[in-house]
Amino acid sequence: MKSNMIVSVRGRYVITHEGEVLRDKAVVFEENRILAVTDVGRDVEYKPEEIVERKHHIVMPGFIDCHTHTQQILLRTSISDRELPLPPIWTRYLIPFERMLDDDLAYLSSLLSIAGKISSGVVYFVEAGAPRPYALIKALKETKMQGAVTMSTFDVLDGETPNTREVLEEVERLLAHRSEGNDVWISIRQVTMATRELIEKLRDLALKHNVGLTLHLSEYQGEVDYTLASYGMRPLEFIDHIGLTRVKPLVIAHGVYLSEAEINIVKNKNLGICWCPTVDSLVMGEHWIPLSYDDLLFGVGSDGGAFTNLDILHELKVARALGKAINASLKYDKTSLDSKTLFKAATGWGGSIVGRRIGLKPGDEASFIVINHKNIKTIPLYDPVEAVVSFIEGESVTDVIVRGNFLKKNGALTTIDKEKLENLIIELIPKLEEKIYELKIKLPIQNIYSRRALYS
Ligand SMILES: [Zn+2]
Structure with a gap:
């Protein structure tokens, strides 16, 4: 132009x-x-x-998709009721899959995710933590899409202890790649997957470079038990205690298991909660947002293409039905969580949460x-x-x-050859099937898998 x-x-x-x-x-x-x-x-x-x-x-x-995983989309349709209960699904299935991606697959995955978002009216998204963030930056530049790029960041994983200093150096290298319009933020995969040292140093990096931060928080009960046992506080109380809530924008993904005291922290400190109506329901449980959204800024997220079709318009329908069900069953109130509130959450409030005037x-x-x-x-x-x-x-x-x-x-x-992309992905299916099979036979539920039964 x-x-x-x-x-x-x-x-x-x-x-x-x-x-x-x-x-x-x-x-x-x-x-x-x-x-x-x-x-x-x-x-x-x-x-x-x-x-x-x-x-x-x-x-x-x-629409603002405030929580997404652009490099998990190639798992689409591979997560059935057999995999959902994995404890927890991300360390057993999602992260091991991400580690199988090479640059080409990560790029195609990013492109497919971006195509899905643009198609359904998303104009900005927050990546929750890409295993290969440079592939995402490349796809964003080529497509002229906007988003906050982050790198999957952790230093604890099932007994593995990635070197904290090296992880931090990698994050700082990535931050040098932000440019006008395109944001690079910091992500913390999970408080259970990060040492206190890493969390505090990532906080310092975000404040030093004046960039946003996003993290999965209060998304499963084991995490609440973990922070109570490790720090004597619930997850949000802990990150507030160490000053992580000073980082702006701060996008808290999920926040399903927040206590009343933690919800008050969200309200008093103007923190942004990203509600993912489909995935929070599938993996975590009922969200409290439909019951307690007054004085609260919340946005709507897809949580990526492995679990959803990335359509925020679809998420709004799920959110509305869920909101009504929760309010009707507990209070017999069918007026709460009105459509105008949901509209604002998916657009302008989402923009405020991610720090953009949209x-x-x-x-x-x-x-x-x-x-x-x-x-x-x-x-x-x-x-x-x-x-x-x-x-x-x-x-x-x-x-x-x-x-x-x-x-x-x-x-x-206009910036993506849709048919070419669809054909490329379809051609890749046999190769991807192999990778997914390799992953599935190692799962703690492996005895139910066989090469023939996997996709039948
Ligand atoms: Zn997520």
């Missing part, structure tokens, strides 16, 4: 990051910033070089999406917010603008 190019995107409805619905408006942007939301017709006053006409469409801020106000990042609501699955439409939260899925996203670049236009990806 030429510099200073002004573009207007017209829609039947515009939904702001606050969930306010406007009719027959145009979103005008210049380079990577929003200029205005104005009436269709008045947008010409900005002298746009291009007017994108979308007659049956909703224009809205893009909205439709002048000066906000031009990272927004267009959704076609003329669809047999979504008509008739009276309330666009209800349509987004309860009915529309990723296939209806027609345009995705990320920092002023159209990464999806009129239904087609």
